[in-house]
Amino acid sequence: MLKRRTLLGMGLALAVSVAPAFDAAQAQTKELVIFAAASMKNALDEAAANWVKESGKPAPKISYAASNTLAKQIESGAPADIFVSADLAWMDYAAEKKLIRPDTRVSLLGNRIVLAGGKDSTAKLELKPGADVAGALGTGRLAMGNVDSVPAGKYGKAALEKLGAWDKVRDKIAQADNVRAALLLVSRGEAPLGIVYATDAAADSQVKVVATFPEDSHPPIVYPVAVTKDSAxxxxxxFLTYLRSPAARPVFEKQGFTVLNKAASSS
Structure with a gap:
């Protein structure tokens, strides 16, 4: 069984690795600063590197964390030029707080959520109404992003509710600060199963997909992106234009994202 100390320690470690703090001095630099959902890391790192090679521009500084955390940081004055959210709700929040430029907002990518296990997992489960997710866990816990605030956690809870599995697993959830932290619990063998994005599972050789949630079991997974209001x-x-270009498409598709690339209205 997961211990609170283990989760806390890992959460702190991940916060250091994917969401570095930005000080006031950085706000004065000309480097592009991007705040992006944790699940974007592999794809966005590669896209940014390609952009640097093609444009000759300085490498952007990218901070990865849960979308809710990033939106709140921007609201608190953190110096970001671009915000990439893993759901519409937190971009809507940023829009309502007048933190972004609405005319720059687009729906960039789509994704799927999956039930992931360790690479040697023998779990077998069909994700349909009545699926016994609790039984598949045994005495272990189900790793998920926070179900009230982290997009992947919210999608996961919605899917479990739709399948009639939530009531039996709600007391067996190991909630993490972001989806990559949930993935790490599964990758390290500290949780037998976890709900993560398909792109996360593909990025970690220590996990495998046990089953994929039906698309109609949760709201559509959309990654909107926008330039922040205070960006100079x-x-x-x-860079936003590059992300929408044909040059960036293969990078996202290679990581398992669906390229949407269309104007995004508020949900």
Whole structure:
């Protein structure tokens, strides 16, 4: 069984590795600063590296964390030029708080959520109404992003409710600060199963997909992106345009994302 100390320690470690703090001095630099959902890391790191090679621009500084955490940081004055959310709700929040430029907002990518196990997992489960997710866990816990605030956690809870499995697993959840922290619990063998994005599972050789949740079991998974209201960096719009270009498409598709690339209205 997972211990609170284990979860806390790991959460702190991950916070250091994927969500570095930004000080006031950085706000004065001309480097592009991007706040992006944790599940974007592999794809966005590669896309940014390609953009640097093609444009000759300085490498952007990218901070990865849960979308809710990033939105709150921007609201508190953190210096970000671009915000990429893993759901519409937190981009809507940013729009309502007037933290982004609405005319720059687009729905960039789509994703899927899956039930993941360790690479040697023998779990077998069909995710349909009545699926015995609790039984598949045995005495272990189900790793998920926070079900009240982290997009992947909210999608996961909605899917479990739709399948009639939530009531039996709600007391067996190991909630993490972001989806990559949930993935790490499964990857390290500290949780037998976890709900993560398909792209996360594909990025970690220590996990495998046990089953994929039906698309109609949860709201559509959409990643919107926008330039922040206070950005004064002329490269912000240029980088956003690059993310929507044919050059970036293969990078996202290779990681398992669906490229949407369309204007995004508020949900």
């Amino acid at each position: 960096n002329p490269d912000a719009q240029a």
